[in-house]
Amino acid sequence: MxxxxxxxxxxxxxxxxxxxxxxxxxxxxxxxxxxxxxxxxxxxxxxxxxxxxxxxxxxxxxxxxxxxxxxxxxxxxxxxxxxxxNRDRTIEVMRHIARMRLDMGFMNEALRIGLDAMGHAAEMQRRDLVWFTHLVALAQIRRHLIGELPRSVPVQWVRRELNDYLQIGVLDPNVFAKRAWRRGIVNSHQEMYGVLSPVYLLVHYLRARARLMRHKSIPASH
CATH class of the missing domain: 1.25.40 (Serine Threonine Protein Phosphatase 5, Tetratricopeptide repeat)
Structure with missing residues (x-):
């Protein structure tokens, strides 16, 4: 190295x-x-x-x-x-900029940049896709909290963040990154559900895990 x-x-x-x-x-x-x-x-x-x-x-x-x-x-x-x-470096810093703009209160700009970066990350099949999904989930949660979105939209993104981690993120060898992603998932649930976040996190985890196991048990078609 x-x-x-x-x-x-x-x-x-x-x-x-x-x-x-x-x-x-x-x-x-x-x-x-x-x-x-x-x-x-x-x-x-x-x-x-x-x-x-x-x-x-x-x-x-x-x-x-x-x-x-x-x-x-x-x-x-x-x-x-x-x-x-370098496409990887470009979308990584785009994600950082999106988070900065989100923290500054510019939710729509953050969402636009974040969705763009996430789209590239998904297309490139990056193992840290959850890192990009987390940013979009936070932006959607905050838009919901100020009345811009129905509850169903951020709920969908919170579930997707957890699913991206279980399907792809767990395969990444970087233990420090995975720790940060897990903390991000917890934070997303806390922002969305408040004191009930541990309950919803457990429910979402069990459902995502069950879907993943069912998918693995289905034999590939020939």
């Missing part, structure tokens, strides 16, 4: 553990060691995401600066990804 990949991997682990300053150091080191536009795009995307995730625990006077740095990092990442014509 290259030093670049080691820095990215350890940076993801530190960020997942809440050690965002250490993660940022590793992502910046990865950026400096990158030998092509695609790798630099990946490093800049991680830098932007880390800055964005640092905002909640930051002092009030630093929040705007962290947001500015995150947005700038995402813009650089997207430019590099497009220059490199």
């Amino acid at each position: 290259s030093t670049f990949n080691v820095c990215i991997q350890w940076g993801e682990q530190f960020r997942e553990e809440g050690k965002r300053e250490q993660a940022l150091d590793l992502f910046e080191l990865a950026r400096d060691m990158a030998t092509n536009r695609s790798d630099r795009a990946m490093a800049w995307a991680h830098i932007g995401l880390t800055y964005w995730q640092m905002r909640p625990g930051a002092k009030t006077d630093l929040v705007a600066e962290l947001a500015r740095r995150a947005e700038q990092a995402f813009e650089i990442s997207l430019s590099l990804a497009r220059e490199s014509r």
Whole structure:
């Protein structure tokens, strides 16, 4: 494994553990060691995401600066990804930008970008499809909560997020990513169902698991 990949991997682990300053150091080191536009795009995307995730625990006077740095990092990442014509890097940073816009309250813009990125991820059969589905699910939940959508729409997306994880996400070897995806599923249910979320999560899990097992038991047609 290259030093670049080691820095990215350890940076993801530190960020997942809440050690965002250490993660940022590793992502910046990865950026400096990158030998092509695609790798630099990946490093800049991680830098932007880390800055964005640092905002909640930051002092009030630093929040705007962290947001500015995150947005700038995402813009650089997207430019590099497009220059490199790397579709994976492009949709990854699109997903980050969509989440940033969602957190800023621009739900329709976030949904438009998120659906575009998710469509590409599904077409490419990416194992982290659930990561893209989660963003769309959150956007639909928040649109429902302000009265823009009937309840049935976000419910469908919450179920789809769980299904994408059980069908595809569990196959990914990245244990830190899978931990984050599972937490995302829990968060989606909490936003949608509040105090009843554990009950709905269990029901949705059992139903999705049963459908998956039935599908596996059906012999392939010839």
